Amino acid sequence: MTEAPARTRGKVGGPRPRWFPARLVGLRSETATARTLTFQVPGWPGHLAGQHVDVRLTAADGYSAQRAYSISAPADGEQVSITVQEVGDGEVSPYLEEGMELGDQLEVRGPIGGWFVWSPSSEAPVEQPVLLIGGGSGVVPLMAMVRERARSGSRAPFRLVYSVRSPEQVLYAAELAELSSTDGLVVDLLHTRTAPPDAARPVGRITPEDLATPPGWPASPPPRAYVCGPTAFVELAIPLLLDLGYTNKTIRAERFGPSGG
Amino acid sequence: MAIFTRGFGGRRDPDAVALPPGQHLTEGFPVLSAGPTQYVEPEDWSFTLTTETDEKQTWSWDDLMNLPSEDVEVDIHCVTRWSKLKSRWRGVPVDAFFEDSESEADYVMAHSYGGYTTNLPLEDLLDGKAWVVHEYDDGPIPAEHGGPVRLLVPHLYFWKSAKWLSGFTMMTGDEPGFWEGFGYHNYGDPWREERYAGD
Ligand SMILES: Cc1cc2nc3c(=O)[nH]c(=O)nc-3n(C[C@H](O)[C@H](O)[C@H](O)COP(=O)(O)OP(=O)(O)OC[C@H]3O[C@@H](n4cnc5c(N)ncnc54)[C@H](O)[C@@H]3O)c2cc1C
Numbered sequence: 001m002t003e004a005p006a007r008t009r010g011k012v013g014g015p016r017p018r019w020f021p022a023r024l025v026g027l028r029s030e031t032a033t034a035r036t037l038t039f040q041v042p043g044w045p046g047h048l049a050g051q052h053v054d055v056r057l058t059a060a061d062g063y064s065a066q067r068a069y070s071i072s073a074p075a076d077g078e079q080v081s082i083t084v085q086e087v088g089d090g091e092v093s094p095y096l097e098e099g100m101e102l103g104d105q106l107e108v109r110g111p112i113g114g115w116f117v118w119s120p121s122s123e124a125p126v127e128q129p130v131l132l133i134g135g136g137s138g139v140v141p142l143m144a145m146v147r148e149r150a151r152s153g154s155r156a157p158f159r160l161v162y163s164v165r166s167p168e169q170v171l172y173a174a175e176l177a178e179l180s181s182t183d184g185l186v187v188d189l190l191h192t193r194t195a196p197p198d199a200a201r202p203v204g205r206i207t208p209e210d211l212a213t214p215p216g217w218p219a220s221p222p223p224r225a226y227v228c229g230p231t232a233f234v235e236l237a238i239p240l241l242l243d244l245g246y247t248n249k250t251i252r253a254e255r256f257g258p259s260g261g
Numbered sequence: 262m263a264i265f266t267r268g269f270g271g272r273r274d275p276d277a278v279a280l281p282p283g284q285h286l287t288e289g290f291p292v293l294s295a296g297p298t299q300y301v302e303p304e305d306w307s308f309t310l311t312t313e314t315d316e317k318q319t320w321s322w323d324d325l326m327n328l329p330s331e332d333v334e335v336d337i338h339c340v341t342r343w344s345k346l347k348s349r350w351r352g353v354p355v356d357a358f359f360e361d362s363e364s365e366a367d368y369v370m371a372h373s374y375g376g377y378t379t380n381l382p383l384e385d386l387l388d389g390k391a392w393v394v395h396e397y398d399d400g401p402i403p404a405e406h407g408g409p410v411r412l413l414v415p416h417l418y419f420w421k422s423a424k425w426l427s428g429f430t431m432m433t434g435d436e437p438g439f440w441e442g443f444g445y446h447n448y449g450d451p452w453r454e455e456r457y458a459g460d
Contacts (some may be wrong), residue, residue, distance in 0.1 A: 114443035
């Protein structure tokens with residue numbers, strides 16, 4: 001196709017996100033099938049909680065594959081962390097979850113996404129309450145928001161509703177427990193297949209009751225919801241939010257995968 | 262100099278069809294949405310073309326059904342890196358909506374139920390390059406995939422194919438739509454890998 005004047009390039013949206021070489025400098029096991037990888041990225045411009053990177057892996061013969069991963073922690077100089085949940089027959093996630101070793105390199109591009117982000121609004125008289133709803137690895141960008149709230153000392157009411165198959169699958173379990181006992185973060189775990197013996201809630205998928213507004217929240221401003229996870233989970237959660245009075249303007253969603261059909 | 266990733270083999274399919282750079286195949290359906298899926302009944306649906314002089318023309322579901330539809334089978338490419346081959350749609354070429362239009366503007370803002378917008382050059386919508394579609398895989402388009410009616414512009418990344426289409430507004434100058442305002446590319450040609458602003 002010919003170059004038409006219609007194609008104004010780079011007119012909107014800020015500077016072009018570039019590719020950066022990234023070296024693996026930190027590894028932390030989160031569950032039996034997920035780990036956090038921290039990369040040193042010289043020249044990294046920083047990011048907002050909720051944004052993601054594109055990751056490019058190049059094999060010795062030049063073949064390359066790209067995938068998107070949410071950044072799991074607030075901006076920290078030139079370090080970028082992601083948490084990868086292994087998808088059984090996947091091309092990229094098994095390598096990131098098991099194969100990659102400290103010192104190995106790949107490329108990252110970003111930060112990407114300016115909509116699914118949260119930053120503190122400390123100057124507001126009443127900070128907007130935030131409901132975070134994560135399914136599986138969808139908790140990753142939400143964890144960046146939780147950590148950003150703690151880092152910045154924001155008092156915004158925060159509640160995380162986190163849907164997982166079983167207790168062994170919970171990412172960041174110790175840190176979430178810690179923040180919920182010291183930092184006013186409310187964490188509700190929803191187990192869909194297996195629950196711990198002392199769990200009050202029966203196992204099952206997310207329900208309207210799971211999302212009811214906590215009593216202590218201010219009447220205004222209305223809360224904002226961030227929903228993230230596999231497409232099917234997001235599609236399940238959003239109608240519940242709409243029934244509870246959330247709107248197109250107060251719901252932000254990020255879908256992680258292709259849907260079934 | 263390329264950066265190699267030690268120990269990464271990757272998968273290679275010798276029979277693989279050529280995909281745009283950075284894309285891989287899915288049997289599922291690639292989805293990129295910023296918010297809630299919109300649920301619009303066909304009888305409540307309408308499409309309004311608003312010109313740069315604010316003249317309006319509106320089509321109802323029945324009006325749409327009375328326009329000549331065609332079957333299209335196209336590959337679609339989502340900026341989140343999934344491509345789907347040979348997706349089957351049925352709909353009305355966009356040209357049909359401009360037959361009686363007096364508009365001289367070169368740019369279009371496509372609008373969706375729920376407030377989503379995306380901008381396109383008019384020339385990318387005409388001459389059989391784009392459709393207003395109302396069927397997917399021989400049935401109604403599911404709401405999560407943009408039904409009852411979505412735009413289909415297969416030669417651009419799929420965020421340009423606005424779901425839950427509600428209208429076009431003609432613009433004499435180009436303006437960013439929703440994702441374009443958040444750093445995604447203004448034009449979005451997958452073969453040139455125009456994902457983000459400045460690509
Ligand atoms: C914006 C964005 C952010 C993301 N953030 C994260 C993150 O923080 N952590 C993370 O672990 N993943 C995240 N993902 C998903 C990630 O990009 C990959 O899709 C995932 O790691 C699988 O890649 P793969 O190469 O291993 O699998 P592939 O080889 O691409 O796929 C193998 C099989 O698994 C299926 N599949 C692919 N992805 C998923 C999925 N997410 N759920 C279920 N089935 C799937 C495929 O349809 C296929 O059948 C994100 C995706 C997007 C779009």
